[in-house]
Amino acid sequence: IVILSVGAENNVSDGIKLTATSDTSCISNCPIDNNGGWGVNVAASTDDNNLILGNNLRSNSSGQVTDSGTGTLIRSNIGVADN
Numbered sequence: 001i002v003i004l005s006v007g008a009e010n011n012v013s014d015g016i017k018l019t020a021t022s023d024t025s026c027i028s029n030c031p032i033d034n035n036g037g038w039g040v041n042v043a044a045s046t047d048d049n050n051l052i053l054g055n056n057l058r059s060n061s062s063g064q065v066t067d068s069g070t071g072t073l074i075r076s077n078i079g080v081a082d083n
Helices: none
Strands: 002-004 016-018 026-028 031-033 038-042 051-053 056-058 063-067 073-075
Touching: 031 038, 038 056, 056 063
Parallel strands: 002 026, 016 038, 026 051, 031 056, 038 063, 051 073
Antiparallel strands: none
16 A cells, blocks of 8 residues: 555544555655544554655644554654654
């Protein structure tokens, strides 16, 4: 899965959510703002080796990113620290 330059704004719940073996996905260059849950939610321990890169995350109700996955890389985003 590649999510590139897609706005995820003003959703009732999470902006972008990966579940159930969403592996080697890339979320990049997206404005992810004002969502009712997490900005990005990597929800399952079976979500392996995903990349969250260069997004602009702000004002999401639960927080910017939550990561229950394995091997997730969070890099160069505005609003969240690298891991």
